Amino acid sequence: MSATTPHGGNLRQLAAQAGRPAEELLDFSASINPLGMPPAARRAIIDHIDRLGHYPDPLAGELVTAIAEAYRVNSELLLAGNGSTELIYLALRVLKPRQVLLTAPGFGEYERAARLAGAEIKWLRLSKKNELRIDPAAFIAAMADCDLALLCNPNNPTGHALSRPEVAAIAEAAKTHRCYLLLDEAFADFCPEVSLLGHFYNTHLLILRSLTKFFALPGLRLGFLLLPRSLRRAFLAHKEPWSVNTLAEAAAVAALADEEFAQRSRRFMAEERPWLAGELARRTGARVYPAAANYLLLETPQAQELLTGLLQQGIALRDCSNFRGLNANFLRTAIRSRQENQRLLAALATIL
Ligand SMILES: Cc1ncc(COP(=O)(O)O)c(C=O)c1O
Numbered sequence: 001m002s003a004t005t006p007h008g009g010n011l012r013q014l015a016a017q018a019g020r021p022a023e024e025l026l027d028f029s030a031s032i033n034p035l036g037m038p039p040a041a042r043r044a045i046i047d048h049i050d051r052l053g054h055y056p057d058p059l060a061g062e063l064v065t066a067i068a069e070a071y072r073v074n075s076e077l078l079l080a081g082n083g084s085t086e087l088i089y090l091a092l093r094v095l096k097p098r099q100v101l102l103t104a105p106g107f108g109e110y111e112r113a114a115r116l117a118g119a120e121i122k123w124l125r126l127s128k129k130n131e132l133r134i135d136p137a138a139f140i141a142a143m144a145d146c147d148l149a150l151l152c153n154p155n156n157p158t159g160h161a162l163s164r165p166e167v168a169a170i171a172e173a174a175k176t177h178r179c180y181l182l183l184d185e186a187f188a189d190f191c192p193e194v195s196l197l198g199h200f201y202n203t204h205l206l207i208l209r210s211l212t213k214f215f216a217l218p219g220l221r222l223g224f225l226l227l228p229r230s231l232r233r234a235f236l237a238h239k240e241p242w243s244v245n246t247l248a249e250a251a252a253v254a255a256l257a258d259e260e261f262a263q264r265s266r267r268f269m270a271e272e273r274p275w276l277a278g279e280l281a282r283r284t285g286a287r288v289y290p291a292a293a294n295y296l297l298l299e300t301p302q303a304q305e306l307l308t309g310l311l312q313q314g315i316a317l318r319d320c321s322n323f324r325g326l327n328a329n330f331l332r333t334a335i336r337s338r339q340e341n342q343r344l345l346a347a348l349a350t351i352l
Contacts, residue, residue, distance in 0.1 A: 005108035008318040029318040031295035034336040038261040044254035058241035070256040072198040082243035084210040084223030092117035097148035104325030140173040152184040159291025175204040187293035189214035215255040309351035
């Protein structure tokens with residue numbers, strides 16, 4: 001394993017590979033809402049500049065209240081963080097699991113955080129026969145001898161989402177097995193119908209959310225965690241103060257209040273996703289995996305050729321060859337605006 005986990009969206013590195021300035025790149029490698037940040041968030045950032053002369057609230061109380069209202073959850077059980085990544089590492093540090101269940105493929109930071117916490121990893125390999133879906137029965141069986149399981153719904157990089165009843169069944173089984181379930185819903189704002197947040201609670205369930213993808217603020221870093229009550233003290237005892245900065249807090253409070261933005265984003269994705277999936281399958285012959293969020297996983301023997309050819313034209317997709325459980329035939333593309341998606345399709349046509 002390399003010292004850090006490779007990710008999409010590393011613009012400097014991609015620009016160097018493409019031999020052009022980062023501003024000229026069209027980045028499909030990170031999965032960010034193509035509508036951009038809500039206008040109210042931009043205004044809030046500008047309006048709060050002068051507050052940078054003071055420390056932020058150590059636990060981002062105003063943001064926690066806004067999250068509790070937006071998702072109808074108990075504010076006492078929430079922790080806000082510097083992106084959901086901070087909270088993944090915090091959870092592993094606090095829970096100190098002996099054995100952690102992870103899926104392959106899955107989000108790369110889980111493995112790194114688990115290894116740094118000294119845990120053994122048990123891998124649940126997702127099968128192509130099952131379209132790389134997570135099989136709830138197999139996940140439940142695999143949890144039996146673990147003390148922590150990480151479940152990503154919708155999963156990254158596959159895009160597939162389990163239904164709310166399926167995830168609830170896994171959360172119930174986690175409690176029975178006395179295994180904590182860290183449910184990563186980083187992309188669930190695109191498909192709230194599958195989320196457990198505000199719909200299910202038990203003593204072994206931790207729900208993690210990112211605010212960087214749906215609200216298009218990855219540079220600002222924002223995420224939160226809903227905890228079982230029994231874990232709150234331990235998490236507070238391990239958490240660094242001030243990890244949500246003043247501008248991030250102000251932007252997120254404004255973003256969460258913008259219901260029109262949320263609806264517009266979901267409507268857009270619900271139309272654009274099947275359209276782009278269909279066009280990509282038709283034009284490239286790739287297998288496009290079923291998806292519920294703002295990205296698509298493609299499998300084609302031409303993946304590396306496409307990645308290289310696109311990068312030469314200033315278009316970056318995510319090479320998925322370094323995901324455990326995938327290989328050089330896999331790539332992931334974000335779903336961007338119609339115009340940008342058409343640019344991608346046109347560029348692909350010049351390579352194929
Ligand atoms: C599944 C998943 N979880 C968590 C994260 C971390 O996101 P952030 O730290 O920006 O909230 C990512 C980022 O790509 C992700 O894909």
